[in-house]
Amino acid sequence: MVAGACGIAAGTPLAILGGIGRSARLGAIVKGGVHLETLGKVDTVVLDKTGTLTFGRPEVQQLLPSPGTTDDELLDAAASAELRSEHPLGRAIVSYARSQGRKIVEPTSFAYTPGRGIATRIGESTVLVGNRAWMAENGIGMPASDHDVAAGSEVFAARDGRLLGSLAVADTVRPEAKRAVEALHRLGIRTVLLTGDARHVAAAVGGALGIKEIEAELLPEDKLKRIQALVAQKRVVAMVGDGVNDAPALAEASVGVAMGSGTDVAQESADVVLLGNDLARFVETLAVARRTRGIIWQNFAGTIGVDALGIVLAAFGFLNPLLAAAIHVVSELVFILNSARLLPTPEKTVTAKPELIPELAKV
Structure with a gap:
């Protein structure tokens, strides 16, 4: 009992x-x-x-275009490529482009590789946006990194095989x-x-x-x-x-x-x-x-x-x-x-x- x-x-x-x-x-x-x-x-x-x-909620801190590329060209290409992305860095780039009054062109195709980046078609051009490894995998010539982004990330953009530059994005x-x-x-x-x-x-x-x-x-x-x-x-x-x-x-x-x-x-x-x-x-x-x-x-x-x-x-x-x-x-x-x-x-x-x-x- x-x-x-x-x-x-x-x-x-x-x-x-x-x-x-x-x-x-x-x-x-x-x-x-x-x-x-x-x-x-x-x-x-x-x-x-x-x-x-x-x-x-990262924000674009700086545009770092390659020689022969303007800030607007770099931003337009990156924002259009990231328009359908759900990644925080991509949303930050799109938000920044809109705040600058840039017109964002809708991509005709969109492919995302997790941990690397995206590949899109914008008009007649192929645009790649992602990290350094993504650029290397796609045969994009990369210069030695000489930018100090501190606790931020460098997002690279390329069009038709040519590097347009990078965007410094920090959270x-x-x-x-x-x-x-x-x-x-x-x-x-x-x-x-x-x-x-x-x-x-x-x-x-x-x-x-x-x-x-x-x-x-x-x-x-x-x-x-x-x-x-x-x-x-x-x-x-x-x-x-x-x-x-x-x-x-x-x-x-x-x-x-x-x-x-x-x-x-x-x-x-x-x-x-x-x-x-x-x-x-x-x-x-x-x-x-x-x-x-x-x-x-x-x-x-x-x-x-x-x-x-x-x-x-x-x-x-x-x-x-x-x-x-x-x-x-x-x-x-x-x-x-x-x-x-x-x-x-x-x-x-x-x-x-x-x-x-x-x-x-x-x-």
């Missing part, structure tokens, strides 16, 4: 429900209890750069990103930056945020292989990303986390969606997941302890049926109340502030 697993059976679902509810109040939608439990065991966080550590790092990375480190979590951007861009952003493991110029399949390698090392990996390029890696990770501003494909592939596009919410949700898992283990250990003690006392005649029933009911109530601590309350789940991250990291 005194033995039973009711504390676990009733307390565990309540703890998971409370953890998911509290995470939702913080601005993170967890798509199931198993994902919350996995998030509580995460020891490695892999971060994308564009749209995750940065706002994903802004999210203000809460550094605090979030620092909080992850305090939790003992390893951080890795994987991006398709140039090495100097990744190094500048990663260095500013305190991320030591940085890999750049990666294709989507390269990111996928890196995630698979980490999982094969028995690491519990959370992948945080926002783009179509991140979808395979998000699906392969132990738990995938998508930014709310990300693409539909990324959000569909992810197990957790951050509605507020705020990395601070991710750290807070991770802390909630760890606390949820801790409470579940408290209930498990407490139930086993009460059952073992009750059985021993009953075996030696120290318990009667009435007292055994009382111990059973009271212990179950204690475990349920322990799990109920996770249920969100209006006073404790108002908008969380970034400055609270250091305290949350101690949970």
Whole structure:
């Protein structure tokens, strides 16, 4: 009579429900209890750069035309080629061209190669826009890079086999990103930056945020292989990303986390969606997941302890049926109340502030 697993059976679902509810109040939608439990065991966080550590709203900083090419020719070709692109850099170029009053010609064909660039037909010309590797693959003669784009990216444009020049496009790092990375480190979590951007861009952003493991110029399949390698090392990996390029890696990770501003494909592939596009919410949700898992283990250990003690006392005649029933009911109530601590309350789940991250990291 005194033995039973009711504390676990009733307390565990309540703890998971409370953890998911509290995470939702913080601005993170967890798509199931198993994902919350996995998030509580995460020891490695892999971060994308564009749209995750940065706002994903880059702006054209400078036009760098080749000799014999004007700024307008370079901008017109790049904007027309990028008109149907969904990449943040492409949208930035189109937005800049419109702000300059340029007429953007509709391309007659459009082909996108992830992690490289695009090929379009504009009128009678073939226009290529993308990174240095994309130009090299298409036989475009490239000069040695002598431009310092700092934490920005160089987007090259070519027409009919001739390089027109490049556009310097830079993004802004999210203000809460550094605090979030620092909080992850305090939790003992390893951080890795994987991006398709140039090495100097990744190094500048990663260095500013305190991320030591940085890999750049990666294709989507390269990111996928890196995630698979980490999982094969028995690491519990959370992948945080926002783009179509991140979808395979998000699906392969132990738990995938998508930014709310990300693409539909990324959000569909992810197990957790951050509605507020705020990395601070991710750290807070991770802390909630760890606390949820801790409470579940408290209930498990407490139930086993009460059952073992009750059985021993009953075996030696120290318990009667009435007292055994009382111990059973009271212990179950204690475990349920322990799990109920996770249920969100209006006073404790108002908008969380970034400055609270250091305290949350101690949970």
